[in-house]
Amino acid sequence: MKLKLFLLALIAVVGTAAFYVIKGPNLQKKNPDAGLTMQEIKIRDEAAQENWAYSLGVQAYVYGLPLKITERERRLRLNERKLNFVMEREICPCAPINQFGHMKKLATADDSLPYTPNNDTVYSGALIELRDEPLVVTLPDVMDRYWSAQIADSYLENVTYLGSRATGGKGGNFLFVGPDWHGKVPEGMTLIRIPTYSGVIALRYGIEKDAPNEMQKIYDIQKQVATTNLSFWDQKDGFGKIKPIHMERKDYDGDLAFFEQMADLLNEYPPRDHLKASVGMFQSIGIELGKPFNQDLLHPATIRGLKRALADMTDIMTWKVKYRGTAFPTGWNNLHQGTYGYHFINRAEGALEGLLVHNREEGVYFSTYEDRDANLLDGSERYVLHFEKDQIPQLQDKGFWSLTMYGTNFQLVGNEINRYSIGDRNKDLQYNDDGSLTIYIQATEPEGKTSNWLPSPPDGLFRINYRIYLPNEKTRNPDTLLQFIPGIKKVSYNEGI
Template sequence: MKRKLLVVAVAAILGTAGYAILKGPNLQKKNPDAGMTMQEIKARDDQSKENWAYSLGVQAYVYGLPLKIFERERRLRLNERKLDFVMSRKICPCAPINEFGHMTKLATADDTLPYTPNNDTIYSGVLLELKDEPVVVTIPDVLDRYWSAQIADAYLENLPYIGIRSTGGKGGNFLFVGPDWQGEVPEGLSLRRMPTNSAVIALRYGIAKDSPEEIAKVMEIQKQVFTTSLSNWGKEDGFGKVNPVQMERKEYDGDLALFEQMADLLNENPPREHQRDAVGMFQSIGIELGKPFAGDALDSAIQRGLKRALDDVDNIMVWKVKYRGTPYATRWNNLHEGEYGYHFINRAEGALEGLLVHSREEGVYFSTYEDVEANLLDGSQKYVLHFEKDEIPQLQDKGFWSLTMYGTNFQLIDNEIDRYSIGDRNTDLQYNDDGSLTIYIQHEKPEGLESNWLPSPDEGLFRINYRIYLPGEETRNPQTLHKFLPGIQKVQQG
């Protein structure tokens, strides 16, 4: 009764004006075709259909971009010639599918990596394909340093970690299985069920930058990292042996090849259950779970809209990557964490720039192309970044922070002292008497201040990433982290 009275009261208050608001301005036009020729009506309707397909095409591209990037990594590992090349050049921590690959050094300007590298941790990684058989991943206990095993599905969305924060540094034997696997878990294995049959693990081990023997220590840890096909587990001489993975990959061509590939990737690794409804909106452009994409059968206006979308999406993603995350007044952008929910544009930008992005408890990332006055950072200029004592990041145990210099290609900048980042692990870092800290960002060596120098290029634009690993509560809380984000100040040169 109360609900009925409320409805009557609202109706009385709104009256006819309220009805018009609810009805919507575009629906009030009783005859939208009035005064138009048949040819004009058809042209308008075709253009509208094309625009609708264009808008859905952009959204479909954004939704499926992580799958395409995962496919890039998969095809690399399935191509023996290319894989041998990148493994010999140490371009990435790559290895055949279901096997760990290891970097044996920190990234430098000599490396050209397919993602934004850090200069803080040594990478290991494995691409898992679990449809045919589960894989046991063995990781040793490491208690004396930062480390994390970041685990993500085919959409590059994070799943629960293993590492110094999440498991107290304890490793173990973990059975990774696909969403449909049914079987008995052998004794001594911890089950990790993935929402997709394809998954990835990124292992990061932190090192003290001024300690060369640290790399040797991490390489010894890497020797204790194994993968074993479940059918080999428990067999004599079976530990550490992975059965070869064979996967046929289709080649695509034509104007709408990307959407055809995207539909196949969606069917190969359907989205998590709670996100499947999001794919339903793409049915009118020919992308539907369980069905192949038939671009030639689509209406010509829809085809035109999809082609237009493909013309624009690269620039859209360039813009989004450049200004990704939450902006702050000091011109830093807080990058979105790797648990995206329905924020598919954030997921796409994270996959495109960094492949994998940490969850907030594990690390918070910031980037900027600008000084505090919103001018683009330029190698011909000099800058300082000054942290008051209470602006220096608060950290959890084994946490640390760094500032890393990048070119516009997201790679590290060559410089005369081979310093690509600076942070609290630089043992010669000099703090001011009041506990504050000043970092000098410029191409020329700042005489007498070299310990606090982050070298920039001699000219041209650059950007800086600010990473905080294992941030404390205030440092990772979106409501308070602004306290740790001083702006980069341009030095006036007279």
């Protein structure tokens, strides 16, 4: 009897499985061309080939986008006229390759920066090239404020950190070398190996906005930041000397210029060893390590698929940047940290919108276009963000948090009190009697609540970024951070707030 019941159950399971197999594509079909004319077969097969190329083209674009953005920054620094223009106007913390550029103020609504700027730290930055020789980077000790040196490779993926958390605020002399350098490290230097021959160093120095002489203190720190070619290090008067970088860069045009340039950049700056195999699937669309892209070798159907992919990528990346990272039920999206592994879409969105993204230990970032009920944030409405006492972020030493207002162009929003962000460093922030905190988000000044007001644009879509620098384990852990990201609540105009 038991055997009979077992056989009946087995038949039922097999029957159910067979049902689902029959409903899917019939992979067992022996003659898929039966009943079709030669022309119909050709049309069907070329459509399939085009779709396959389309899917690979989308993935290749995502994979190569960070390299393209790094190349944009490299070409800017190789063009003296453009570089001088952006340096004079402080459009970015830019300088010639292997030198630091320094911003002299916090970002404001008057700036138009090539990334989503914060209003919390003063930026310095350097694009480094290590193919010819190593570079010595000298940074001062900074113990009285938050600071970090975020170091990334050509793919804008984090390599390591220096700063308040990573080195206890200590600076020093750091020898940056490429992947194949095997020389002797001078005494007293710390070796930092970059897995590609180029990289990025993003320096951030925290500032107390309401404290006196803060910018002068930042200037004094910036004056102590230096770069020196290793060959000059032991020379008299060699400190701070840099050899000019001259690099020939090819111009690209045509419908598939993106893929042609991507192939060249992959060969110039190969991916990290453990990621090289991930490029293998792009061979059938003409992208292969060690080889140039040659459109003439591609089938017309493949070319059509790649053109379609390029045509769709603006919309795809616009969607992905808007809803970056992991969505939480309170309406916030937690951005993926800047060590991406095989999450190439997260790497691409991070490079496109923010250039660089912190690792969780350094900072957790959230963004939203929506209130807690999944309605888009509208400047014509009023909102509140309420933190119960135990929802206020928990921090490490020198940590802080902020909420920053952005327009749809990822730039800061102008307002009558020139307040672009609000957080725990605002000295006049008013907490409720029970230790909770309410932030008022609206275009018009809330009566009696100015100290807790984050001004929004008068109408249209806006976005808020929520940054927590140096969060503790509970605040940064994806399993527990929901406690610290309450949803934004819409408040009607006839409802008291």
